[in-house]
Amino acid sequence: MNKNQILNNRKLTFTLIGYIVLISIIFTLVQTAFVLKSDYDKSIRIVKQSIKQIKNTRIESITMAIWQLDDNQLNILVESILKLPGINYVEIKENNTSVIQMGLKKTKYTIEDSPFDS
Numbered sequence: 001m002n003k004n005q006i007l008n009n010r011k012l013t014f015t016l017i018g019y020i021v022l023i024s025i026i027f028t029l030v031q032t033a034f035v036l037k038s039d040y041d042k043s044i045r046i047v048k049q050s051i052k053q054i055k056n057t058r059i060e061s062i063t064m065a066i067w068q069l070d071d072n073q074l075n076i077l078v079e080s081i082l083k084l085p086g087i088n089y090v091e092i093k094e095n096n097t098s099v100i101q102m103g104l105k106k107t108k109y110t111i112e113d114s115p116f117d118s
Helices: 003-057 059-067 071-082
Strands: 089-094 097-103
Touching: 003 059, 059 071, 059 089, 071 089, 071 097
Parallel strands: none
Antiparallel strands: 089 097
């Protein structure tokens, strides 16, 4: 084998290795993006499911506690809501006036819902 053939073989080898590494990096980035999107969607689904659970099970109890002016029971109900996954802040309003607020209110990346939304 002469020197020219060895240099051409090395060039070809490095070119092939470069392409393999590039394709591997692209595949890894696409797969990582897919997994991150999937995890994000799953987290959003869990939060929305918690909100749906609140709508289905606790709204009536909260309504009765407000109607009966039972602040102690209302506090217990709101504290139990805050223990659900993904729930950081609860505010109960009556006629656009806040009755109770608990938790840490975030202004960015929030999911807000009302029991009167569909």
